[in-house]
Amino acid sequence: MPFFLCVLLSGALVLIGLVGLLWRDVHLTRLASAALMLNGATLLLIATATVLRQVDGKAVALLVVGLLPVEYVVGLAIGDNGNSRKGRGM
Amino acid sequence: MESLDLSVLSYALLALATLASALVVLFARRAVYASTALGLNTLLLAAISLTLSAGLVAAALAMIGMSTVLVSLILGDADRPCQVPDVGNERPRRSRGVVATGIGLVFWIGVGGVLLVGNPPGHRGATEVVASAGADDTVALAAALFGPCRLGVVIISLIVLTVLVGSRLSRGEH
Numbered sequence: 001m002p003f004f005l006c007v008l009l010s011g012a013l014v015l016i017g018l019v020g021l022l023w024r025d026v027h028l029t030r031l032a033s034a035a036l037m038l039n040g041a042t043l044l045l046i047a048t049a050t051v052l053r054q055v056d057g058k059a060v061a062l063l064v065v066g067l068l069p070v071e072y073v074v075g076l077a078i079g080d081n082g083n084s085r086k087g088r089g090m
Numbered sequence: 091m092e093s094l095d096l097s098v099l100s101y102a103l104l105a106l107a108t109l110a111s112a113l114v115v116l117f118a119r120r121a122v123y124a125s126t127a128l129g130l131n132t133l134l135l136a137a138i139s140l141t142l143s144a145g146l147v148a149a150a151l152a153m154i155g156m157s158t159v160l161v162s163l164i165l166g167d168a169d170r171p172c173q174v175p176d177v178g179n180e181r182p183r184r185s186r187g188v189v190a191t192g193i194g195l196v197f198w199i200g201v202g203g204v205l206l207v208g209n210p211p212g213h214r215g216a217t218e219v220v221a222s223a224g225a226d227d228t229v230a231l232a233a234a235l236f237g238p239c240r241l242g243v244v245i246i247s248l249i250v251l252t253v254l255v256g257s258r259l260s261r262g263e264h
């Protein structure tokens with residue numbers, strides 16, 4: 001895929017994620033929006049690493065990919081915890 | 091790894107599909123739709139990574155995307171709309187557990203990233219492995235990831251994260 005298309009797509013993903021993070025009130029949608037931003041960052045890292053022939057960039061992209069499920073699980077745990085507190089009247 | 095060479099139309103279609111799935115995540119009325127669209131977005135990103143000859147990252151993205159789609163479809167309750175908080179409720183205050191988890195995540199990406207890219211004594215970065223041995227990108231990444239020093243850092247980061255999340259959950263139970 002051409003580099004400029006990757007940069008455009010990455011910027012669009014980060015922008016859509018940011019809008020979702022600021023605009024939506026639903027907890028799960030906010031988590032998904034944050035994951036979209038991580039996806040955009042991953043794409044930019046991979047594209048830049050490919051263009052510059054730096055494999056280290058792909059290593060960092062792998063690290064960011066590893067953050068995806070962690071962010072989702074931690075966000076869900078925090079959301080569940082908040083709901084259970086609401087249920088107890090705290 | 092050889093990169094996939096596709097036509098311009100294929101690239102445009104791939105980019106449009108990625109954008110469409112992101113917009114579905116943004117405007118989805120039900121949680122299961124948002125999760126499924128996010129999984130599809132991750133799968134499409136894996137396909138894009140393949141065209142950029144990033145095989146290992148593509149494999150990780152494909153596994154995460156596939157598991158997200160499967161979990162959403164199997165566990166998702168399609169009849170239940172997204173939970174919307176009541177109007178007038180105050181936002182919950184950030185507890186110490188959330189801050190601690192955030193610090194754990196910063197530790198994970200910061201220290202882990204620096205040690206992956208940097209060169210601790212006796213270890214070489216992935217780019218140097220490629221330059222010196224003419225190795226494939228995937229082999230170089232594996233060599234960088236599974237060096238003793240870096241693997242230790244990754245394991246310690248995971249333990250820190252697990253402890254933080256565990257303490258957060260246990261505090262919620264009591």
